[in-house]
Amino acid sequence: MKSVYARAEHRLRLERLARQAAYSQQRAGARIRWVAAVLAGLVVVGSGILLTTVSSTSQPRPVALSPVSLEPATALPPTPTPTSSASSLPASVPVAAPAFTMSATATRSSVAQKPPQKPPVQAAPNCPAAGTSTLNDDAAGITYSGSWRPNRNRGYGDFHDDVHYTNSNGDSVSYSFTGTGISLFTETFRDEGRMDVYLDGQFQRTVDTTSDTRRVQQIVFKACGLQAGYHNIRAVKRSGDNMLIDRLDVTP
The missing domain is CATH 1.20.5 (Single alpha-helices involved in coiled-coils or other helix-helix interfaces)
Structure with missing residues (x-):
């Protein structure tokens, strides 16, 4: 138990x-x-x-941008055939190959533009003054494409006291001539800008027509020593408030 x-x-x-x-x-x-x-x-x-x-606390990191070289503002259309210019040749005359030198007075050429293909320069590159024909901005044969308008009696000392001007980028002016040289005159001022210049269908350079003070009858593009024959010059507005054309000088 x-x-x-x-x-x-x-x-x-x-x-x-x-x-x-x-x-x-x-x-x-x-x-x-x-x-x-x-x-x-x-x-x-x-x-x-x-x-x-x-x-x-984190901050956005800045993005590095690669520089872009300056190129012409517009594509080049076919070279127009002159209709009423007294110095033009018939359409059957072959186009002479350009051989020239260029100079720009009182302007600044674009530093970012790629250097164009330049034809060979003749032995005497200086543009002769004898026999030069001076054409006013309203001369027959000068073709304006876009919204160009005349501005007369400005009182600034323009050739014949008038100019043609435009405010629209992409507007162009062209002239066909027979000779060995051409000079383009315009005004430089702070409300002007850049223009692209073509010769015989080839882009030549971008010129800057700005300046702190107003300067009239300024050569912004000059080509001389061209092979005697038929040529065409064309300028296209690229930037700025205005682009002016005062006169053209043609070297025979």
């Missing part, structure tokens, strides 16, 4: 110890889960603070 009672008491003691061990494990697991939850919350809060700080 005593041994049965002892076995029962031993079994109860073991069950009590088992329940105590299970309760201790449950409490330890609860503490572990609580600590893990706290740490996860701290990680989330810290990540949010870090992202906010980085977003508020």
Whole structure:
């Protein structure tokens, strides 16, 4: 009887110890889960603070731009055939190959423009003054394309006291002539801009017609020493408020 009672008491003691061990494990697991939850919350809060700080302090990085070389403003159309110029030849006369030198007075040539293909220069590059024909801006044979308008009696000292002008980029003026040289005269002022010049269908240069003070009857393009024959000059407005044409000088 005593041994049965002892076995029962031993079994109860073991069950009590088992329940105590299970309760201790449950409490330890609860503490572990609580600590893990706290740490996860701290990680989330810290990540949010870090992202906010980085977003508020980062600055945009400037982008480096590559320089772009200056090119003509408009594509060159076919060279017009003169209709009423007194110095023009019939259309059947072959076009002479240009051979010339150029100079620009009181202008600044574009530094970004690629150098054009230049034909060979003759032995005597200077433009002779003898026999030069001076054409006013309204002379027969000068063709204006675009929204050009005449401006007369300006009182600034223009040739014949008048000019033709335009305010639209892309407008052009052309003239076909027979001779060995051509000079283009215009005004330089702070409201002028750049123009592209073509000779016999080939781009020659971009000239800058701006200046701090007004200067009239300025040579902005000159070609001389051309092979005697039929030629064409064309100028296209590229920038600025105005582009003016005052006169053309043709060397025979």
